[in-house]
Amino acid sequence: MKLLRYGPEGQEKPGLLDANGTIRDLSGHIADIADDALTPESLARIAALDPASLPAVPGTPRIGACVGHVRKFVAIGLNYADHAAESGMAVPAEPVVFNKWTSCIVGPNDDVKIPQGSTKTDWEVELGVVIGSRASNLSEAEAMAAVAGYCVVNDVSEREWQIERGGTWDKGKGFDTFGPIGPWLVTTDEISDPGNLDMWLDIDGKRFQTGSTRTMVFNVAALVAYCSKLMTLLPGDVITTGTPPGVGMGQKPPVYLKGGEVMHLGITGLGEQRQQVTRA
CATH class of the missing domain: 3.90.850.10 (Fumarylacetoacetase-like, C-terminal domain)
Known part of the structure; x- marks a missing residue:
């Protein structure tokens, strides 16, 4: 999977890049690409989602840092x-x-x-x-x-x-x-x-x-x-x-x-x- 964060600085939402290059909104499933959302169990749940079932993000939003709340x-x-x-x-x-x-x-x-x-x-x-x-x-x-x-x-x-x-x-x-x-x-x-x-x-x-x-x-x-x-x-x-x-x-x-x-x-x-x- 290709996971990303999109939107204005400080207001980024979690997303997934589908096979066609469309950004899909993940905010209905996780709060951010950060912390426990990155555990093996969480990644497995995200991988089980059908990308086509996720809302497509319109336009060309700013792409933020791909990980949020980096502690180290x-x-x-x-x-x-x-x-x-x-x-x-x-x-x-x-x-x-x-x-x-x-x-x-x-x-x-x-x-x-x-x-x-x-x-x-x-x-x-x-x-x-x-x-x-x-x-x-x-x-x-x-x-x-x-x-x-x-x-x-x-x-x-x-x-x-x-x-x-x-x-x-x-x-x-x-x-x-x-x-x-x-x-x-x-x-x-x-x-x-x-x-x-x-x-x-x-x-x-x-x-x-x-x-x-x-x-x-x-x-x-x-x-x-x-x-x-x-x-x-x-x-x-x-x-x-x-x-x-x-x-x-x-x-x-x-x-x-x-x-x-x-x-x-x-x-x-x-x-x-x-x-x-x-x-x-």
Whole structure:
């Protein structure tokens, strides 16, 4: 299934994208694509519905972040060896874990705002993993059962704050609008192998990132298991799993967003995002 949230910011309703690309309203069955609506039992009830029985949503509404009420937005750094190389950093022996503040989350096509004074705002297309079950201390063999589905994430990053302002990556990762997620939450039954998905990102029509989750250092099961040892994972938590090479920081010379650009990115089977870059 492809689940989504549509409507004005702060007033999003739950929806389902049917096989014809029509948005169907789920608000008669669940309050939101969030929390316990993402448990295996709830997803099974939604999957049993006939999409044609659900009201069709007219027009072309705004698409919001595909998960509501995200309590933890966990991110993984340097999870592609070639991206670590372009960043001048060693491939990590264990996952590098940091946070994106949940207040940075926006819809997949909402504007991304460069922070005041920023000269090093950058892009990162990433595979997002949405948790569907409360879980802690999982083994890798148990980890995939805790996953509800997947989505596209743009891990927008301010490199000066991330790297040059005291060494805490979180500083540069959670500015407002730095977390577009969606358009869809695609449930695990539609993605047979999250370790074999092509991904790409363009700036103003120029391809900067071309990669595949095949080259991740730590796969989805390893990351979910590892994070579950650091914290209790809850339904609706999002783990974004790292980016392939081609970020602005890795260009020679570096290229950063100035405002006015359009970022266009996507992952096979998970949809596409398009953001206008503005200045705060």
